[in-house]
Amino acid sequence: METSVLKFGGTSVGDFDKIKEIANELKSRVSRGEKLIVVVSAMGGTTDELLLNANSLSSTPKEDHVALLLTTGEQQTISYLSIILDDLGIRTKAMTGYQAGIKTFGGHMKSRIADIDQKHLEAALDNHDVVVIAGFQGINDEMEITTLGRGGSDTTAVAIAARCNMPCEIYTDVDGVYATDPRVYEEAGRIYEITYDEMMEMSALGAGVLETRCIEIAKNHSIPLYLGRTLSDEKGTWIMEDTQVLERKAVTGVALDSDIIHVTLYEPERESTLIFDLFEKFEAHDINIDMISQVVNSEGFQLSFTVKGNESYRLDEIFEAVERLHPEMVMDVRTNHSKVSIIGSGMRDMTGVASRAFMALQQAGIPFYQTTTSEISISYVVDGEKDRQAVEVLAKKFNL
Secondary structure (H helix, E strand, O other), X not given: OOEEEEEEOOOOOOOHHHHHHHHHHHHHHHHOOOXXXXXXXXXXXXXXXXXXXXXXXXXXXXXXXXXXXXXXXXXXXXXXXXXXXXXXXXXXXXXXXXXXXEEEEOOOOOOEEEEEOHHHHHHHHHOOOEEEEEOOEEEOOOOOEEEOOOOHHHHHHHHHHHHHOOOEEEEEOOOOEEOOOOOOOOOOOXXXXXXXXXXXXXXXXXXXXXXXXXHHHHHHOOOOEEEEEOOOOXXXXXXXXXXXOOOOOOOOEEEEEEEEEEEEEEEOOOOOOHHHHHHHHHHHOOOOEEEEEEEEEOOEEEEXXXXXXXXXHHHHHHHHHHHHHOOOOEEEEEEXXXXXXXXXXXXXXXXXXXXXXHHHHHHOOOOEEEEEEEOOEEEEEEEHHHHHHHHHHHHHHOOO
């Protein structure tokens, strides 16, 4: 009997009418002989509302209390969907993350999945046609409810699929992966097949379709991953092994991260401990930095890097502490910058991609202040007011 893991996001279950439509689709698939594990998010807007409630009661609510509160959103959805499925005559089992055996580790609000009780899930599926599981949540070794952070329901679905060796279908309000955000470049083409590596790069570099860690789980366990629009006949995107993609292009997509702070630090002493002191404080504050480059010469050294704009409120404190240790340091912090990246597994085998991108930006009069590369991507820091133009220029250059 065919079995699959399906995931439906918050907008897909935004109201009772949408949940009923999903229930009818699940009934159709069960009638065709399928058994399904269905992972759901909280109804659209619920998580934000719960956070507002918590913050209205306290300016510093404890994370374990907030995590417990937020998981009630998904629990509402599994209950509503299961009630409707039961009325449709479908044998249904609803489970919280804890009941599904999703074991986690790490902080209460950004936990990671340590293990999933496969036998428990398989037993539930043996006795039911549809098992509905609350995404975004699990339980740690101290028996405390935890949440998985941004994209947690996607991660839940892919992790279950990996543990049970099933394909995973993720349904949301977009009809697949596009070469770049159609809201930025309207003529962007849809990608019907993309490699795990390309999708991870696009997600990490600003394309907000899927979180990087759920794609990484799919890759590590060779789980076929499908992304499509809920209840749509439009063909979506399959994310798969590199060897399974029929047509390989030099550049598959362009990603945009439009909320970047670009920092350059100058230190006249070549043997300074500045880098150690700076990175120690970044680690202590759990801040990720990106696009790191260093130049050392007879005049000292220069360190450049980027930070997400939403980390700005913590940067001032860090820089002030570092300046007290290194009073000769000169700092240049520039906001309103963006990171534009081209991604493609074909870069491994095709030459001239970097020069073509460089020339395209130069000819369009778009300066860039830093660039970094990986095996399948090239990223540029550009002025924020020119980022959409940069995306369009690169998309046209590489026929995306």
